[in-house]
Amino acid sequence: MSEDRVQERGAVTVETDTTLHAATSDLVTPAVLKDGKLGANCIHDFLQDDGEFNPPPVVEKEYLLDGRSIDNNHVDKNKNNGSYTSPSTETSAHIETALPNHFTSMHQNCTASESHNGARVKVSYHADSSMHNSGQTVQETDCSNPTLKDSGQEAEKSLSQKEEPDLVIEVGGQTINAHKSVLAEKSDYFKARLSRNILKVKGVSYKTMSTLIDYVYTAQMNVSKDNVVDVITGAKILQIPCAVQAAMDRMSEQITAENCYEILTIAKKQRLSELKETAYGFMSDNFLKILKDPSVYGRLTGSERDLVLKKRMEGKQVLMVAEVNDVFDRVGSRPPSRCGSRPQSPLSVGSLEDNHMIYCYNETVNDWTALTSMPDDLNTKGCGICTMYNYLFVAGGIKGNGEKGKASDKVFCYNPITNRWAEVRPLIQARAQLKLVSMDGYLYAIGGECLFTVEKYDPRMDRWTTVAPLPKGAFAVAHEATTCSGELYVSGGSLFYRLLKYDTKRDEWQECPYNNSRKKSSDMVALKSFIYRFDVNREQGINVFKYNTIVKMWHDCASQKIGSLLPFRCAVIGNCIYCVNKSQTLQFVVEEENAYFMEEMLKAPVEARGVLFPFVLTLPEKTEKVT
Structure with a gap:
């Protein structure tokens, strides 16, 4: 017996010369099917008995459920005709002719089952032509997305029912076939024209129309700065508000500091208010980066600059605290149980055990939640902290412990809108136990341990410059610093309390009246035209003094003997001064004719460690998007 085997497209063709002997026991009687053809299994078993026979390997290939190879998976769009249809009878007939017979049955079974938007199945086939499903159906479109489900509901219904397109759209000399029900679900323009079978659209190009119809069918928006004007204009003409959004x-994801002004210019020329707001929003969210770029910020008008900054400050003011190490405390490690739940900041690398946290207060549940962790390179011991332009700035501090500790010149800022830390221009002089305050768009780094020098940071120029130093012999370390009515105040002193004011116009420090207290204040904050000083002692509790910056006089304000007598630090929201430490959060309310502590104390951030430095940032309020 001679055999020639030819393997082609997963099938084996066998050519044999056989002599059948009726009397022999090895007579092979092939099974005959009803149509008179040999059974494939019989031939396969026959070949398996041959020792020289090696069955061909299993061929695995992905096919669409309509029988087409996954390599040819694409929407059938002719050059002048875009059509969103299921495969036609003619296409199916072509596939059946082109594929072997054993694929034809598979194709018929697959096309009989429901499939939407490129559902596909893996098919394995052997030389015996038997078909095996080697995998579960994979849905290319992510139907877990609620927006996608809604936008594709009518499209899925039309395709599952194998409806032929019932609308021909003529645009730009070309035609697009689509389903009325699908377009009408998202577009009032098409909904108002359901009675038409042929619709001629003006004012929209073929390319733009294709992009918008693709979006209606797939919920995927293909837009860039090159076509965004046409797409938004077309979406407005066709009354598809969700496409505009x-x-x-999509543009929000593509805007960068380099192209934001270009996009803003396009939006203003084309009078696209939505795109203009998107560009302003990006500038607002990344204000410091834009402020440093003269090619962007330098070309904005005064009203535009005010608008960008105003947008950045929109939202709800939230009380926050930063964990810092006391200068005289030894830095310890965190309990292991707390490390797993602490979020990692973008600049933080490595273990979270030594990272310090920032917590924000949630009024709804009366509790504190972790917002972010500070970068590893940030030194919290002896650092200065303040806010400006809705950024948190942390400067200076002490690197290392004990005799190996050195003052740091690093400066970091945290953006609560993007939840990002960044390192900015370092100080001219390394400082520890400094005071950091902001006033009129500048940062001031004041003094430090045995330092009288003062630096001013201009964020637009991104540089530090020296200003008038503190008077020599004023105090070795400034106790507190604040700004009030455009003036900078610093307190300190060892033998008695002193208050100094910095005059920005004259670039000099002036002595202010001081009160009778010789105690180191717990904190000093400004509210309206008054400076409030909080003193804590075991015998008298909490005493509050206020300084009128206009008439330059001190007055007794209030006292409190209830609660913890541990030192605290203060932050202001509205007419309330929050006094925060690890055991309690007091609320000191200032009214026109009265000031008092509220009886109700807020919960303290019990998980926090070290000294808590309170401050206030504005967090954006979440808004629902049009779908």
Whole structure:
């Protein structure tokens, strides 16, 4: 017996010359099917008895459920005709002719089952032509997305029912076939024209129309700065508001500091208010980066600059605290149980055990939640902290412990809108136990341990410059610092309390009246035209003094003997001064004719460690998007 085996497209063709002997026991009687053809299994078993026979390997290939190879998976769009249809009878007939017979049955079974938007199945086939499902159906479209489910509901219904397109759209000399029900679900323009079978659209190009119809069918918006004007304009003409929002969202992902002004210029020329707001929003969210770029910030008008900064400050003011190490405390490690739940900041690398946290207060649940962790390179011991332009700035501090500790010149800022830390221009002089305050768009780094020098940071120029130093012999370390009515105040002193004011116009420090207290204040904050000083002692409790910056006089304000007598630090929201430490959070309310501590004390951030430094940032309020 001679055999020639030819393997082609997963099938084996066998050519044999056989002599059948009726009397022999090895007579092979092939099974005959009803149509008179040999059974494939019989031939396969026959070949297996041959020792020289090696069955061909299993061929695995992905096919669409309509029988087409996954390599050819694409929407059938002719050059002048875009059509969103299921495979036609003619296409199916072509596939059946082109594929072997054993694929034809598979194709018929697959096309009989429901499939939407490129559902596909893996098919394995052997030389015996038997088909095996080697995998579960994979849905290319993510139907877990609620927006995608809603936008594709009618499209899925039309395709599952194998409806032929019932609308021909003529645009730009070309045609697009689509389903009325699908377009009408998202577009009032098409909904108002359901009676038409042929619709001629003006004012929209073929390319733009294709992009928008693709979005309606797939919920995927293909937009860039090159076509965003046409897409948004077309979406407005066709009355598809969700497409406008989708284009804005997509552009928000593509806007950078380098192209934001270009996009803003396009939006203003084309009078696209949504795109203009998106550009302003990016500038607001990344204000410091834009402020340093003269090619962007330098070309904005005064009203535009005010608008960008105003947008950045919109939202709800939230009380926050930063964990810092006391200068005289030894830095310890955190309990292991707390490390797993602490979020990692973008600049933080390595273990979280030594990272310090920032917590924000949630009024709804009366509790504190972790917002972010500070970068590893940030030195919290003896650092200065303040806020400006809704950024948190942390400067200086002490690197290392004990005799090996050295003052740091590093400066970091945290953006609560993007939840990002960044390192900015370092100080001219390394400082520890400094006071950091902001006033009129500048940062002031005041003094430090045995330092009288003062530096001013201009964020637009991104540089530090020296200003008038503190008077020599004033105090070795400044106790507190604050700003009030555009003036900078610093307190300190060892033998008695002193208050100094910095005159920005004259670039000099002036002596202010001091009160009778010789105690080191717990904190000093400004509210309206008054400076409030809080003193804590075991015998008298908490005493509050206020300084009128206009008439330059001190007055007794209030006292409190209830609660913890541990030192605290203060932050102001509205007319309330929050006094925060690890055991309690007091609320000191200032009214026109009265000031008092509220009886109700807020919960303290019990998980926090070290000294707590309170401050206030504005967090954006979440808004629902149009879908």
